[in-house]
Amino acid sequence: MDEAAALPLDVETKVIERPSDHKDELRLWLRLMSCKMLIENEIRRRLRDNYDITLPRFDLMAQLDKAPGGMKLGELSQRLMVSNGNITGLVDRLVGQGLLDRQAAPNDRRTHLVKLTAEGRRTFRAMAAAHEGWIADLFGGLSSSEQETLMRLLGKAKVSARKAIG
Amino acid sequence: MDEAAALPLDVETKVIERPSDHKDELRLWLRLMSCKMLIENEIRRRLRDNYDITLPRFDLMAQLDKAPGGMKLGELSQRLMVSNGNITGLVDRLVGQGLLDRQAAPNDRRTHLVKLTAEGRRTFRAMAAAHEGWIADLFGGLSSSEQETLMRLLGKAKVSARKAIG
């Protein structure tokens, strides 16, 4: 590139004069974040306006809907990738709303099993159907093959990150 | 597809029997979120361990570093895609740390201009260099062309979402 050619050719100082440039990865990261924010803020708004629920509560219920037998708190924390204490508070509030049921596990008194109540499940299913439509709508400008590629590359990014984290 | 062919062919009930399925877009969205969480949590950890700073503060400083003349609070709120009140608090704390300088705008007494102090700039530059390296490291498993494609498709997703939001 022109820019590189214009630099002094002294190999001793080259590294200092032209440290490795990682601006592209940074731009990629910033774009990932802004894409996420754009969509998330809209989803948050629609959940509030239409169902008077917050996104963290919705996300937690979505996990439980996939686990009819209930889940341990730690399992929720892992899947949602948030801290333990965070889950404790969210579950408290959802139990208070009558959407969740928390019961001690039979064999291990440290563990609590959390599951959706009948009302919780009914409520969630209605919201989830709308939510799925919103997401499809927001990603509607991408063809199926573009969506597939995006899916694949994000998967690869996750593998890459996990490897770098070790 | 086989699955569709196996369904009853009654055109009257088809819509009910087989509502449009948007599961793929949903999976894409969930993967985007988990990719973001994975990387963000690691960056947050490294910023804390190495520089004792939080991610929101770092992000705010990054915006200001790009604006030598300073920025209005509303501009920060727009760029970071967070609420106004959020920015007020973050700026308060950063001013308290001596990293930011807040001054009334000359021509409009409603507006405050915020900029990095000399110390703020020095501090940020050091952190930013490390941060850039971390991001490059985390995305290192993707080739340049894969990064390019990902960048392009995320851009397209943003356009799509913005259009759907209207």
Next chain:
DNA sequence: GGGAGTTATTTCAAGTATAAAATAATTCGC
């Protein structure tokens, strides 16, 4: 130039999030 509407920011209450310490129960080795 005075009031209506708009814009910029702050305040407020509630909720979400973290890290670290505390509590409590289990498992494992001996």
Next chain:
DNA sequence: GCGAATTATTTTATACTTGAAATAACTCCC
């Protein structure tokens, strides 16, 4: 079985975040 290490969850302190209401300053129109 006893104690050490581990595991599951809660608690605590602090920070971040939101949406809505409040405050304050500007603009514009008549």
